[in-house]
Amino acid sequence: MSLARRLLPPLGALRAIEALDRLGTAAAAASELNLSQSAVSRQLQTLEDHLGAPLLIRDRRSLGLRPEARDYAATVREALAQIANASVALRMGARGGELSLAILPSFGMRWLVPRLPDFTRRHPEVTINLTTRLRPFNFASEPFDAAIQFGDGWENTHRLELMREEVLPVCAPALLPQGPAPLDRLARLPLLHIQTRPEAWRDWFRHHGSDPGPLPGTTFDQFTTILQGALHGLGVALMPDYLVNEGLANGTLIRAADVAPVSLGAYHLVWPADRTPSPALDRFRDWLALQADEGEALPR
Known part of the structure; x- marks a missing residue:
């Protein structure tokens, strides 16, 4: 037996330390792994x-990781993610x-999904699986090939x-019955944040x-909910134009300031630089480049 094989720990134990590090408690790790807390403790032992x-810091009420064990768990997480990605790639080749x-x-449903039938007609051999993620993440720890996200x-x-x-x-309209407000007054109104x-x-x-x-105010996690807050008079929302044009047209929303729309960033397709793109990603990226070049207005 080689030295590397003798040093390789059991997979279940590696999954246990990764889950404990990421989730913070043995109870949460046990729930995710579908094990009892005592089974998780045995795996860690x-x-x-x-x-x-x-590896562990033990007391009567909790189970934690030593600093060097957290570093080890981060390395394990990356290795497990690479195994998962390799498994997905193998399935992709077979299917x-x-x-x-x-x-x-919001952007995915309004911009991408209406366009996807064209991609599936062009590339019926590629299956696209969509998952919502609101914030940037590490591709090494998530089983994604690419992401459509906002910003840099x-x-x-x-x-x-x-x-x-x-x-x-x-x-x-009821929030500003006199119409658009000057900027100094707008800043004093209830502002809705995302x-x-x-x-x-x-x-x-x-x-x-x-x-x-x-600039205090109520905070929301998605544009769909902040839009509802604006529609029901909770405050002024700073919204992408493609999500509010319908409300502006039918009068359920009004412009809160008499200024032109402002660009504060862009949507991108992003994919990991340290991984060779799969043929499926190559086809999807090339197709998306054509969609971006069209310069069409978003579907209403």
């Missing part, structure tokens, strides 16, 4: 015995091509720009040469 090194894609919910917060990736987003402030872009309002005001100071 097996790993300590196998490595001949202490003709699968693409696991992370998308933003991605390291060690390639990217293809799909569309610049233009935003404008909107609200229910978690994924905490500086959007401040960037918008600065774009118009204004520094309004603190």
Whole structure:
């Protein structure tokens, strides 16, 4: 038996330390792994015995990892993700091509999904699996081939720009019965924020040469919910134009300021730079480049 094989711990023990590090508690790790807490503890004890090194911080109420064990768990996480990605790639080859894609919910549903029938007609051999992810993530720890996301917060990736987003402030007519407000008054109104872009309002005001100071207000996690807040008079929302044009046209929303839409960023297809793209990703990326070049308005 080779030295490397003798040092390789059991897979179940590796999954246990990775889950404990990521989830923070033995109870959460046990729930995800469909094991009892005592079984998770035994797996971790097996790993300590196998490595001949202490990994755990134990007390009567909790189970934690030593700093060096957290570093070890991070390496294990990357290795498990690589195994999962290799397994998916093997399945893709056998089935003709699968693409696991992370998308933003609003943009994905309004921009990508209406276009996907054209891709499936052109490439019926490729199956696309869509999963919602609101924030940037590490491709090494998530089983995705690529993602459609907003902004520049991605390291060690390639990217293809799909569309610049233009935003404008909107609200229910009852909130501004006299019509659009000047910027100094707008800053004093209830402003609705979105978690994924905490500086959007401040960037918008600065774009118009204004520094309004603190901008408190209700925070939402998705555009679909912040739009409902605006429609029901909760406050002023800074929204992508493609999500509010219908409301502006039918009068359920009004512009809260008499200014042109502003671009604060763009949507991109991103994929890991340290991984060779699969044939399915190559086909999808080339097709998306054509969609981006069309310059069409978003489907309403």
